[in-house]
Amino acid sequence: MAVVLSVDAMGGDHGVNVTVPACIRFLKEHLDVSLILVGDRDTIYKHIGDNLSLYSDRIDVVHSTEVVGMDESPQAAMRNKKDSSMRVAINLIKQGKAGAVVSAGNTGALMAIARYVLRTMDGIERPAIAKILPAIKSDVCVLDLGANLESSPEHLLQFGIMGAQLMKAVTGKAAPSVGILNIGSEDIKGHEEIKKASALLKTSGLNFYGNVEGDDINKGTVDVIVCDGFTGNVALKTIEGVARMIGFFIRQEFNRSILAKIMGLISLPVLKRVKNTLDHRKYNGAVLLGLNGLVIKSHGGADAVGFYYALKQAYHEINAGVITMLQDYLVKHKEILNREEPRKELLEFKDLNML
C-alpha cells in the first residue's frame, strides 16, 4: 500500500529551498511513497523543476496562500491564517488524504493547529513532543521536550505510555523500558510530582525502570525517558551544545599545525564515520505524540539532509502503525487512565508560547 505524506513545503528557516530537494530525494529512494506538497503553487513547481516529469504520478501540489512566520504567536497563526501551508497540510491528515504531516515550521503554531484540527487522543490530556536520540546501548525516546511547561504525575504517566508505544512500534521491542528523569537514583529523590508519577508508572503495567539521571539519556539505560517539557527541552539543547563543543575542539586540534592536519587527513575516514554515526540530521524529526494523527516536526534550521530524515521518520512511523497502536492501547488500558479529572484539557496558549 502506498504511503502518503503531507509536507508543509513553506515551513522552516529555508522553506522550499530545503523541503523540495529533500522531497525529491525521498521520492527517488522510496518508490512506495506519494507526497503532497502544500504551499505557494508557483514557487513549489519552480523548485521541483524538471523532476516533475520523473515523479508526476507520486507528487501532488496543494496550493495555499499563507505562511506561518517562525516567530508568529501560535494564537495569531491559528486564528488568522486558516489558509497557511501548515494548516492545510494538517487538514490533509484529518481528511484521510495523508498518513502523516511533516513541517519544519513554528513549533508552537504546529502544536496549536494540530491539536485543534486533529484533537487529542482519548485518554491523553496533553500531547507531548518526543524525540528519538542516539545512545550507547540503543536509541532512546525522550518526552516531553517542550510542549508543556509543567507536567502533572498523570501527564508523566501518559508520556510513559505514549513513549513506550512509540518505541514498541518503531523498534519491535515487546516491552520498552521506561525511566523518569530525576536527580538521583533513589526513590526519595526529586520533586513530589516525580514521586507521584513514579508511583503511577509502577502500577501502570509498563516496564517501569525507575529514576534515571541526565547521563542515562545517552547511555541508553532505558528505551523511554519521561520528564516535564522544561527539563526535557534544556536537556535536548544541552546535548546539542556539548556535541557542537566537542566537534569544535576536535577540529581545532586537527588544525593546530601542519602535522596535526596530516594526521587529521589520514584518520579522516574514521572521523567521518564517527560524525556520521552521531549526525544530528539523522535524528531530525520530533513527533507530536497524543494527537489523532501523525505530526512530525523537523528542526526549523534543518538542511535538505535533515528534512529528508524527518520524512523518513514519518514514513517509518506510518508503516509501524504508531497512531493506531497507541489508540488501541489507550482503549484497552482505560482503567490506568481512569481519573476523576476531565480527560482533555483545554488548549493553553500560555504553554504554547514557550515553543
Place this chain on the structure above:
Amino acid sequence: MAVVLSVDAMGGDHGVNVTVPACIRFLKEHLDVSLILVGDRDTIYKHIGDNLSLYSDRIDVVHSTEVVGMDESPQAAMRNKKDSSMRVAINLIKQGKAGAVVSAGNTGALMAIARYVLRTMDGIERPAIAKILPAIKSDVCVLDLGANLESSPEHLLQFGIMGAQLMKAVTGKAAPSVGILNIGSEDIKGHEEIKKASALLKTSGLNFYGNVEGDDINKGTVDVIVCDGFTGNVALKTIEGVARMIGFFIRQEFNRSILAKIMGLISLPVLKRVKNTLDHRKYNGAVLLGLNGLVIKSHGGADAVGFYYALKQAYHEINAGVITMLQDYLVKHKEILNREEPRKELLEFKDLNML
C-alpha cells in the same frame, strides 16, 4: 603567605587511596601550600609513607574517628557523626586554621554540615552548588547544580550575584555576564519564576544578558548561568553523558579494523590533546557558594588526578579571595537584596536528600 587547605581524607568512593596521592602531588607542585589531612591518623600516615620526610613541615594530620557514608542521610551524618573527617575538616575553616576545605564525600552531608558550621552569608538565603565548565568561548559557571530542588526568583538573583563574583575573582573579568537558563530566548518564554527572576536580575546592577538555552552552556554565551538545582543537575549530568557517548563512538570506530587502529595510532597525539582539553577531571570540583568559608566538593568517584584538580581549584579560589569579595559585595549591595522575607531560611533536609 602560605595557603592552608583542609582535606577530608576519608571522603569519596576511594578515600585515602585517592586523596593522599593527590595531596602529595599537590604539595610537590605548590610550594606555598600546607595541607591538613583529616581522618584516621594511622591510615593516613600509612598512605603518606616515605613522602612524610619530604613534606613534614607542610603536612599536618588531624585525627577523627568517624566517616560519613556516601549513602548516609545528611541528617544522620550531621546529628550522629560529630567526629567525622568531613565535619572536623570543616571545623578547621571555622576555626581559621585553613582557607578552604576539600571533600569528595557525600554532597548532601557536606552541604548540611558546612551550612550548620559555617552559616550562610548575610544576604544569601540558600547556598548553591556551582561548577565551572568548559565552553567554546570561555569557561562558564553554572549554578545551582542540585543544592535546591526549587528556586524562587530571589534565590536565582542571589545565584547570579554569587556566580558573577566567583567568575570575577577567578577570571579577572570586571563584569561577568549572567544568563538565566530557559527554553527560548524571548522574554515571554518560561515559568513565572524565571520571568520574575529576570526582572530582578535586570535591575540588579549585574551584567545581565537575559535568557540562555541548553546549548548556550557549552557555547559559552555568558560567563554565568543561573538555574534551579533540578534543571542544573540534569544539565550537568547530561553533559557528562554526551561526552562519554561521543568518546565511546570515537573509540569504537578506531577499533573497528586494523586499518582504523593504525589511523588511530597515527592521530593519537591530536586525539589525546582533544581529550586533555576536555578532560572532566580538570574541571573536577564544585563550590558550595554562599557560606562563610570556601567548601569545594570533589566528585565522589574522582581519581587522584581529579582530586588534585579539586585541590587546585580551592587553592586558586583562596588566592582570588572569593569569599571576602563576595561578602564585601553583599554588604555594599544590600539594597538589591532588601526584601521583607527573612534573609536566611532554615536548613531543609528535604532538599538535601536529593544530593
